[in-house]
Amino acid sequence: MEDCPLLLLLDVYQLCLQHKNYTEAAERLRDFQSSLLSLQSAGVSPAASPPASWLQVRASQLLQLLILQSRTPYERRKVLQLLCDGASQWVGEALDVHKLSALAQILREQPLSISQELLSEYSAAGLRVECQRLLQILQDGGHFSLARKVAELAELPTDSLVIEEVLKDQRLLQQVGQWQSPQSRAHYWRKCHQTFSTHQLSPGAASGFFRSQAAGHLAPGPLVPEQAEGLAEKELLLTLAGHWLSLSDCAPSPALEELEQQIWECRITREVVSRRAGGMSRLYRPHPAGTVPSFSSLATLYSFSSLPALNCPLLLDISRLPPLHGAHAALDAARTQALSSLIDRLLDESRVHEASRVCKYFQLPHRDLRLALNCRALATGETARDQLHPDIQAILTEGREAQESVWNRRKRLQRSSSQERAPPGGGSPQPMDPLLRDLEILKDECIHGKIFCRQLLCVYELSQDLGCSFSDVSSRDAGEILRSLLSCRRPPPDLSDRAQAVISSHGIPPHTVAQIVAEEGLRSWRVLGEERGQAHVYNASEIRRSFLQLAKLCPDPTLVGLKLLDNLGSVPLTQPHCSEY
Incomplete structure (x- = not known):
């Protein structure tokens, strides 16, 4: 038995436990592997040598014994690393030496060690139990980074660890007296969000963390100006809760709406407090660039109000709006007035979906919202004129009578003037699409939300120009619609307004607008290159004027210039008109 490979393992055992010579032990381990591989390749073991399968079993048992008999965490870590590097296959079925070695490395600076129970009765479930024990000790000691590594090794959830870590930071801020500063708290909440994002x-x-933090803010009490900052902070926490909830695979709309309603309760109260204090609403107060982020600016940054899950088409259904008359008020007079003012601002920003949701939350009848949605219902063809609410029909009738009165007055003035020639048609109004006239009346009647109504009007006119329905224009690719509009042979006089309506309603990004405007300019110039004579001179001036007007559609006109340079090769520079640009 002098040539038995197990003798090499006995040398390894002695070198590790007695001499702590891990370098030479690694060489003996490699010699053992070579001897065993030679036996396996020979197929039949010599008479004096035991079978290779028997040697493998005994090698596994001996190496496990080596791990168990390591007296200190340092020795055990060195042995596990030795086996990882050269003999993991011999103990792989009994122990996961790679995970055990990694765990030992994590604990190398801590007075902790892997339990003997796990090493003697190893299993994947046992490893998870041991890691749970170790990470709890590390967490209690404030070693959150190490605790996360232990949790990741055993594939344990790390959510509670990350949350406990940020709560520790909160307690520290309270201890050193910085928690009273709104700026410190704003920084802290932003850091929490960033930490959660980093650790996934x-x-x-x-969402539950931010919601629980919001629940501890502002117990009910009298409305005083000092509450404004706390209300803004609670709004931020609820916004962050909704932001994170919206990241779920199937974000529940009712839960998001519940959070949004609580956010608006904070906004309404802030508006009431601000009005009583005689100051400008903090909700819409501008924040100077480069200043420390405030609760309001962060709430705007993480807002989830434009989520598709919330902006469902039913919100634009006029039949679902609170009635203008006879509605049961959910708020007192002061809050109703404050909310109505906030809805006005939403409509001015064309945030009609959000305005509709908020009115539904608080059962607030809002005249301008109803006008805007009736304007949409007419433009889309969802509702006929005779199906509108009697109040809306009365507005349209009154508007038509006012228009006819204006035209009749003009007609009488033209007849009484002998020095002026009456225009064709005797001064009567030009034939007009009745639906277009109704849309104009509703737009003019709307005090807040005119931009939204103007967009509807322009899209409707574009649908008539292109010979398709309103819904077809709305569902088509935004870039294609804009190209079709700008390339019309007979562009409408309000081309810029219509183009801007398409850009706003479809959210076309600036670089796309610049590309389309540049392409249209280049197309016009190529057509101009084929003209001669007086027409050429006139058209050159007209195209230049039109192009400069279209360039204003892009928020950054520099982008238009860059797109022109990219396509400059397609312009016939040899033509005389090129020197005019």
């Missing part, structure tokens, strides 16, 4: 916290856990 589950959306439900992150």
